[in-house]
Amino acid sequence: MEQKWVVFQLEENAYGIDVQSVRSIERVIPITRIPNAASYVKGVINLRGVVTPVIDLRTRLGFDSIEETEETRIIIATLEHGDAGFIVDRANEVVEATDVRIEPLTDQKQEETTYLTAIAKGEEQLFSLLEPNRLFEEIIHA
Amino acid sequence: MDLNEYLGLFLDESIEHLQAINSSLLIFEQRLDDEAVIDQIFRSAHTLKGMSGTMGYDAIADLTHEMESALDLVRSKTQPATPDLIDVLFVAAEQLETMVEDISQGGTGKLDVATTVVRLKQFIQKDGETDKVAANPVVSVIKNFECDVYSESVVRQSMASGYQAYVITVELSADVILKAARVYMVFDRLQNLGDVILSNPTSDELEQEQFETSFDVLFVTMKSEQEIQEGIKAVSEVAQVLIQPFEVPVEPVAAAATLLEPTDNPLNKKPVETVDASGEAQTPIAAKTIRVNLERIDRLMNLFEEFIIDRGRLERIAAEVGSSDLTETVERIKRGTNELQSLVLTLRMMPIEQVFNRFPRMVRSVSKDVGKNIKLHITGAETELDRTVIDEIGDPLVHLIRNAVDHGIESKTDRILAGKAVEGNLSLRAYHSGNRVFIEIEDDGAGINHERVTKIALEKGLLTEEEAALLTPEEAAMLLFAPGFSTAETVTDLSGRGVGLDVVKSKIESLGGEVFVETKRGEGTIFRISLPLTLSIISAMLVKLGQETYAIPLTAIIETTSLKQEAILQAHREKVFDFRGQLVPLISLNQVYGLPQVEADAYSVVVVRSGEKLAGLIVSELIGQQEIVMKPLGSYLEGIRAISGATILGDGQVALIIDSNALLRK
Numbered sequence: 001m002e003q004k005w006v007v008f009q010l011e012e013n014a015y016g017i018d019v020q021s022v023r024s025i026e027r028v029i030p031i032t033r034i035p036n037a038a039s040y041v042k043g044v045i046n047l048r049g050v051v052t053p054v055i056d057l058r059t060r061l062g063f064d065s066i067e068e069t070e071e072t073r074i075i076i077a078t079l080e081h082g083d084a085g086f087i088v089d090r091a092n093e094v095v096e097a098t099d100v101r102i103e104p105l106t107d108q109k110q111e112e113t114t115y116l117t118a119i120a121k122g123e124e125q126l127f128s129l130l131e132p133n134r135l136f137e138e139i140i141h142a
Numbered sequence: 143m144d145l146n147e148y149l150g151l152f153l154d155e156s157i158e159h160l161q162a163i164n165s166s167l168l169i170f171e172q173r174l175d176d177e178a179v180i181d182q183i184f185r186s187a188h189t190l191k192g193m194s195g196t197m198g199y200d201a202i203a204d205l206t207h208e209m210e211s212a213l214d215l216v217r218s219k220t221q222p223a224t225p226d227l228i229d230v231l232f233v234a235a236e237q238l239e240t241m242v243e244d245i246s247q248g249g250t251g252k253l254d255v256a257t258t259v260v261r262l263k264q265f266i267q268k269d270g271e272t273d274k275v276a277a278n279p280v281v282s283v284i285k286n287f288e289c290d291v292y293s294e295s296v297v298r299q300s301m302a303s304g305y306q307a308y309v310i311t312v313e314l315s316a317d318v319i320l321k322a323a324r325v326y327m328v329f330d331r332l333q334n335l336g337d338v339i340l341s342n343p344t345s346d347e348l349e350q351e352q353f354e355t356s357f358d359v360l361f362v363t364m365k366s367e368q369e370i371q372e373g374i375k376a377v378s379e380v381a382q383v384l385i386q387p388f389e390v391p392v393e394p395v396a397a398a399a400t401l402l403e404p405t406d407n408p409l410n411k412k413p414v415e416t417v418d419a420s421g422e423a424q425t426p427i428a429a430k431t432i433r434v435n436l437e438r439i440d441r442l443m444n445l446f447e448e449f450i451i452d453r454g455r456l457e458r459i460a461a462e463v464g465s466s467d468l469t470e471t472v473e474r475i476k477r478g479t480n481e482l483q484s485l486v487l488t489l490r491m492m493p494i495e496q497v498f499n500r501f502p503r504m505v506r507s508v509s510k511d512v513g514k515n516i517k518l519h520i521t522g523a524e525t526e527l528d529r530t531v532i533d534e535i536g537d538p539l540v541h542l543i544r545n546a547v548d549h550g551i552e553s554k555t556d557r558i559l560a561g562k563a564v565e566g567n568l569s570l571r572a573y574h575s576g577n578r579v580f581i582e583i584e585d586d587g588a589g590i591n592h593e594r595v596t597k598i599a600l601e602k603g604l605l606t607e608e609e610a611a612l613l614t615p616e617e618a619a620m621l622l623f624a625p626g627f628s629t630a631e632t633v634t635d636l637s638g639r640g641v642g643l644d645v646v647k648s649k650i651e652s653l654g655g656e657v658f659v660e661t662k663r664g665e666g667t668i669f670r671i672s673l674p675l676t677l678s679i680i681s682a683m684l685v686k687l688g689q690e691t692y693a694i695p696l697t698a699i700i701e702t703t704s705l706k707q708e709a710i711l712q713a714h715r716e717k718v719f720d721f722r723g724q725l726v727p728l729i730s731l732n733q734v735y736g737l738p739q740v741e742a743d744a745y746s747v748v749v750v751r752s753g754e755k756l757a758g759l760i761v762s763e764l765i766g767q768q769e770i771v772m773k774p775l776g777s778y779l780e781g782i783r784a785i786s787g788a789t790i791l792g793d794g795q796v797a798l799i800i801d802s803n804a805l806l807r808k
Binding site for chain 1: 776788790
């Protein structure tokens, strides 16, 4: 099957995650803070009766955190240890593999991060591919 | 035929029958002449034989066949039961259990049972030697018909209205040809004379000629014995008819009392004696049940949980709207759901009996192995627990009980030297208290030598000298549960095999439970396990910390109180207050959960308890009591300090549940 990515924005940077692992995209709903958790853990939400953890992707990827806006979204992904959400500035579109060319990361990037897997480059766009499981890896033992 | 479909049923029923065999064997051992018990074992063995034969588990079928034959000799008084026979039967029951266990694990259920079969056969072949006993007419033995509660009440009523009840044993001639036809004719005659209540074998079995030459019927009539005798004798090929008045069984309570009569026990020197101190009747009476797939019940639970959340929401809306009709309806829904809730919760509840059942035999064999005399007392076997807990609690209990037999209770010599009775006592208790279930394992052994425990822990590097110096005896005893701890001086087959009590502790904690030790040198030790009654719906006190809402399980709360600033005392950099004459530490939840601390003239305090420890938790505001549905935080947030889970409130927001046990533990 054709690979597709959900592409979203943090500041001016675009990222994409495999559409297969995205369960839903939610508007911002009230989040309950989790005390004594890692700094980027935003808290938990009530996602249709299931208590689901949410992280602030800005903090996780080293951006400054901002107040939420009309466009802020929570992307809910289905991961190895259950569903979890991450907050993004804006969710743009779904991009198909035919529209882009996949290029490997630079060696330096590869060393710096575990969650980036490749760069996707199209005529009008450029985005980094994220492996969402890696984003949540550390909070388990935080 | 696809047998897989029946496997679950086979396993369930086999386990039930094995339990029946086990508990009956223990009674049998005490009272070799108890026919009802022999019958129970015989019937269970018989059913197992049938089922396993159908399913193709030959080893089980062979073994049960021999058990059945041996028991039949005892049952028919051809041969008296011997202690040796009982030993073989215990071995056989154990092997059956192993095989059934193997099948449930996907195995073939094969086991070498040849030795046991041979031992049983030896017993059966003794038959010839005791022919003189057999020569007495079988029918001369007074038989009391074992019957169910229903038939019993029918008999009682008939007797009240002037009928007589008899047990009639009809013996057909040895060369009878038309067995079924003769049975039919006998029954036909009997129906004209009175009413047949029951027959042994059952009428179905009789019709299919599944009997030797004699059968018993329980019969009520106004006619005389003479008339019955003549009536039946008229049927050809009837060799003998024996009529005995039927004695209505004594009421269960009285029966249980006689069971406890020690003079009744011909073999007082047996290593283990089980006393059902609860006074419940020992022969279990089956309640009417249906089997329901656990998954369905879980789905029902989930739906119900959703419903409870929406009910909370509805209550809030009703309060806002303020319409009396709406409030009233919501109130009715609330009452209805409360009842529904207790009902739904009981669906998952099962008596702990089925876990406890295996212990009498285990204690018997383990104490035999280590050469100790131990009496096991079981109370509260009827205490109900969530099915999940029942499934999981067996192993930890086995471990603790073996531990008590092995290390807790002293050797015979040590007991004599200590001036104690040679026979050690082990009590296994279960009871409800509040929203929790407690299971206690108490021995009257030497108690835990906490200095020795501390010394070993030091040697193993589990703690530092400084830490060790500060330990109370109870805390030292809890070191037994530390990973990598094992005090067994000699490594026996039973415990001390490297799998330590730490596994027991973590298993219990994974069930939301806790384990405590109480010990007195020279007097004994109590291991106390506390478990949640149900896993998901709990009563809680909702509190506010700043703007955030948290829930504290009601079971942990002793009371809520208000504390003036001047009532707060300072003791060694710790805030304490006087609670009923006891100095209790104050914990600022704001501080624990990373919120700014607020100074005030007075504080709302929730006094909580964990084991023996108390603490006051400072909260910003008490909201009120509510039923909440416990939800897990999920693996990503597991292990967050002092948070045991989350719940969804009426307004859809998530509130965290405070783990006061963790707060008090430190």
